[in-house]
Amino acid sequence: MDGKGIKVEVSKDRMSVLVSADAPDLAEELMLAEIETRLKSMSIKQSLEKEAVLRKLKAAKNAEGRINNLVIAEGIPVVEPVPEHIKWEKNFFASSKWAVVNEAIDRVDYRERSVSGIVRNGELLGKIVPPKAGINGMDVLGNPIVAAKPEQNRYRPGKNVRLDEKTGCIYAAMDGMVRLTKNSIEIDEVCETENVGLDSGNIRFPGAVLVRGDVEDLATIEAGGSVEVGGVVWAAKIESEGDV
Structure with missing residues (x-):
């Protein structure tokens, strides 16, 4: 003072x-x-x-x-830039650990899981949103504060994915599972898992299924393609439109 x-x-x-x-x-x-x-x-x-x-x-x-x-x-704060990103149509990567209610018996079936990553041919996956520049600020002494440049993630459609260049919307080009690898969006035609049982839940997949381990008692696999099991199949149910 x-x-x-x-x-x-x-x-x-x-x-x-x-x-x-x-x-x-x-x-x-x-x-x-x-x-x-x-x-x-x-x-x-x-x-x-x-x-x-x-x-x-x-x-x-x-x-x-x-x-x-x-x-x-x-002062005038900086408005931060917005990097290029994907606005997903829904959360395709949510955890599948939640059991679902079997309406036939009106009870929770712990062998069934809510799987969010499975898509159908032609389904809208999301939209690639271009980067947005930030806005410079200024401190109380009149000095400019330069906003950072937005990150250029350059998301591109990968295997089995179609991009609408005009709208930036991305679509599944086949039935399968959504996968994001670095900057590429892909649809896997094969569902791979270690074991199938109470921990994993039953598997219902429109393509092929590869189980590296065992298929446990009372488990169910329904596949639109072939099913390959590297371990033991116990008293389980396997339905396939291809080879088993």
Whole structure:
């Protein structure tokens, strides 16, 4: 504080002007005039809305008439850029651990799972949204703050995926499972899993199924293509439109 009991300072990030005062007998109008004088000497470019600042000064005084770190001016923050991204039609990558209700018996069937990644030929997967540039800001001293450049992810359709160049919409070009690898969207025609049982849930897939391990008791596999099992098939149900 100086002899008048007023302190004006710039925050460390230079985005705010802070006022503290220990001058309970000083009228807000006189305090504002002193603050404006200080701002000019500090080369602060932000102009004050006087009526708004007067209201702030009155409201900020505590029971002893003191003011602590009141923000009276702020810089213009940067608007961050938005990188290129995919706006998915639905969450194709949600966990499949949730059991579903078997309506025939009106009970939860823990061998059935809600699988979200399986799609059909021609199904809309989502839309590639182009990057959006950020907007520069400015601190209270008038210095520009340059916004970063948006990331160019360059998502491209991969295997079994079709892109509409005009709209940016991406579609499945066959039945299968959605997969995102780095910047490529693909549809897998083979469903691969370690084991099929209570932990994995039953598998119903429009293409081929590859089980690297075992198919446990009471498990079900229904495949639109061939089914290959690397381990043991116990008392399970396997239906396939191809080879088993």
